[in-house]
Amino acid sequence: MRILELEIQNVRGIRSLRLSPNGQNFAIWGPNGSGKSAVVDAIDFLLTGRISRLTGKGTGGITLKRYGPHIDYSPEEAYVYARVEMPGIDQPVELRRCIAEPDNLQCDEAIKPVLAPILEVAKRGQHVLSRREILRYIAAESSSRAQEIQELLNISDIETIRKSFVRVCTAADREVEAQNKIVETAKGAVNATVQSDLFDESLTLGIINRNREILGGKPFYSLKTAELKNGITLPKSASGEQSINVTVLERDIQNLTKLISDEHKSSVSAFDGKLRLLLKTIRSDPKLLRALSRLQLLQLGISLMDETGVCPLCETDWPPGKLLTQLNDRLSAAEVALENQNKIEGVSRFLKGYAETSIASLDKIIASLQSAVLNDYLPHLEAWRNELLEFTVAISDPLNKYPASQYSESQVAILFSPSGIGELLENVLSKLKAKYPETSPELTAWTTLTRLEENLKGLEVAMDAHSAALTFQSRAHALMQSFLASRDQVLGKLYDAISTRFSELYKALHGPDEEGFIADIQPDGAGLAFEVDFYGRGKHPPLALHSEGHQDSMGVCLYLALSERLTQGLINITILDDVIMSVDASHRRKVCSILSKYFPDKQFLITTHDKTWSNQLKSEGVIRSSGMIEFYNWNIETGPHVNYEVDIWDRIGKYLEANDVPSAAALLRRGLEEFFAYVCDTLEADVRYQLDGSNDLGDFLPAAMGKYRSLLKKAKKSAQSWTDTKLFEQLNEIDSTVSPIYARTYAEQWAVNANVHFNNWATFSREDFTPVVEAFQDLQSLFICQNCGTIFRIAKQGTTPVSVRCNCGSVNWNLVTKAT
Amino acid sequence: MTDQGTIEEPLMDQILSRTIELLKSTNLFDENLVESLQRLAEEGKLSSHEDIITILKQGQGNIS
Secondary structure (H helix, E strand, C coil), X not given: CEEEEEEEEEECCEEEEEECCCCCCEEEECCCCCCHHHHHHHHXXXXXCCCHHHCCCCCCCCCHHHHCECCCCCHHHCEXXXXXXXXXXXXXXXXEEECCCCCCEECCHHHHHHHHXXXXXXXXXXXXXXXXXXXXXXXXXXHHHHHHHHHHCCCCHXXXXXXXXXXXXXHHHHHHHHHHHHHXXXXXXXXXXXXXXXXXXXXXXXXXXXXXXXXXXXXXXXXXXXXXXXXXXXXXXXXCCCCCCHHHHHHHHHHHHHHCCHHXXXXXXXXXXXXXXXXXXXXXXXXXXXXXXXXXXXXXXXXXXXXXXXXXXXXXXXXXXXXXXXXXXXXXXXXXXXXXXXXXHHHHHHXXXXXXXXXXXXXXXXXXXXXXXXXXXXXXXXXXXXXXXXXXXXXXXXXXXXXXXXCCHHHHHHHHCCCCHHHHHHHHHHHHHHHCCCCCHHHHHHXXXXXXXXXXXXXXXXXXXXXXXXXXXXXXXXXXXXXXXXXXXXXXXXXXXXXXXXXXXXXXXXXXXXXXCCEEEEEECCEEEEEEECCCCCEECHHHHCCHXXXXXXXXXXXXXXXXXXXXXXXXXXXXECCHHHCCHHHHHHHHHHHHHHCCCCEEEEEECCHHHHHHHHHCCCCXXXXXXXXXXXXXXXXXXXXXXXXXXXXXXXXXXXXXXXXXXXHHHHHHHHHHHHHHHHCCCCCCCCCCCCCCXXXXXXXXXXXXXXXXXXXXXXXXXXXXXXXXXHHHXXXXXXXHHHHHHXXXXXXXXXXXCHHXXXXXXXXXXXXXXXXXXXXXXXXXXXXXXXXXXXXXXXXXXXXXXXXXXXXXXXXXXXXX | CCCCCCCCCCHHHHHHHHHHHHHHCCCCCCHHHHHHHHHXXXXXXXXXXXXXXXXXXXXXXXXX
């Protein structure tokens, strides 16, 4: 798609504007705030129904309908119209979109199917490069570079989605951890019922079968929790018995009595002593303590790391993978600390297990006492239970919480065997036995099976939840891994394709200096590894060794390669909104040459606030005079004033027709000054240097004319030496026209005859000035290729001028004389 | 343009389609789950981790 005509009414800073690019490149230049970017916004709006600048980060509350129209106009009065050329359609197509109806692109219904894929690509926005900080993705760290490029590719959502998936994985990991704990607690309840320190399926199955046998049931060969009482019933003789089964409860009391037995006391004391010694050893060795503290920090850090490489604690940006490698290295170095940590965990696990089993039994006893209304014993037992609970919290994090002040060795011994607890438990048992006479073995078996059924159901529920958590965890990690693999595959393919094109453009930009240049662009986790060859000395990040100018030009080449790949030949228009400014002046001409040579099918809209660059675009033939538009004196009522730089000679002619010689003279002088300044640059003419840069036409014109004559002479000599008769004749013919044209301008006489100096032009009559204009028009044509319209320039090999050329190659004067 | 003359899928769509294909090749996601994820992607809600968690917990324990 190419724009032939564009009309903007009341959009952003534009009041009313009509442009006629005719499918050619065009440039808008003017100072900052002159309304250039409003043209970009208008084209953006026409193609997509939105204005990109009004969307994205930091634009909350800025709506298209409110801020899209010119401030004094309504959405209904704000529209963009264009006549465009489209692939496959012979006649120009008219498009119109109004801000009041941004989703409605008004056009001929018949062309909508052809238009659809173009609009689809336009919606992705890759045809507009409006970021002024394009180079951020050249010089940036790989993670932020990836972000920049992803924004350019309209895939910045990748990072948002990846972060969302990381959160899902973290939630799944936490859930598995929580469910693990619940399973352990459920196993503890089973252990209390079967009076075992460890969960043992065969032991539990044995107890179930023993109880089933008492009730006349067949044995089970595996644990089937729902069917513990299948095939058995409570004998009628036992069915009227009391609700509290003292025989079963006695086992809980036995669990506690076992805990306070001498054997357990010495076991608790031994584990506690060992734990204290380990903790004391670590705490008395600052290095070990630091290593252990760091170990925990390292483990925490590693668990929180995601693949962006950003430090999860201080959010410092690290290259992806680097921080993780460093943390893992340190983790290996902290092996001694890790060994100590494992010992601490092992010992504390035993103490915690004792406490949890005791709590499970205490819960049953307390519930029975409440049911039997034997409240006298409750305060002691409840207090003990709560102390044991507190202890489990402290022992879960021994390095930081154990032994706190309330846990001296003697206090821990008391905690696991409180004074008088044996006697109290005996009293509880005797009271319960008195209140609830001994139950039959059948009822005890029934009650045991009932309790085990409850325990095992609890365990089953916990294990189901654990299994579900594991499934959730597997799915979360599979989703994450699949997404990352897909991202790397899709982007890897894209980056491969653009690497080659990017290298080609960059080499063209920098010429022989960078002939062996190779770029390597690869996805690197969440980042983007970008390394480029440095004069055959290996690949390095652009920021490391290349100059700023080189980095800048890399930015432009990378964008052009990306843009070409992504617009897929459907949208020819590429908008460069003040982006080339970051390329140093010496390479801008090469940028022009790249735009013309490598992208002949593109229609570039280039905005700039730099007049030098706009003139370079013109002198290098990227933009023709008619495509150069100047914006100036913007004000809120009128928008920008526009200067359509039509052919200078037409405008001078119009002034003369109106007998306005002073205006014609001023325009001629300004136009010539600008033109010959470029000629001096492209032909490397010697110009008197002035520190304040106040060179005028009197400096440029004679220098350019003199250089032209000397180059022509050299070219003729060369043609003669190579016996290139045809070229020699062409040059001879040119030479024969030069002297008369020079003579008509009187330029060579300015130094000796002030009366013909350009300072006097304004006083001329129209009749006197017309021949002057014609003479300079002919003079200017000597320096311009009649085919491509570019100004002649010197081509060099190294520092040696070898020819005079234009962009299209029609002009090619060899300056090298054949060696004799 | 592709060789067939059609426009390429947007990159983001390509990545998500490929992700879905990879998920289908595992035994962790049944059709319903895949459809739910696809719908979430189409609605542009993959940035909502709560929605994803809800979907991933669907039919837990019934891995096909």
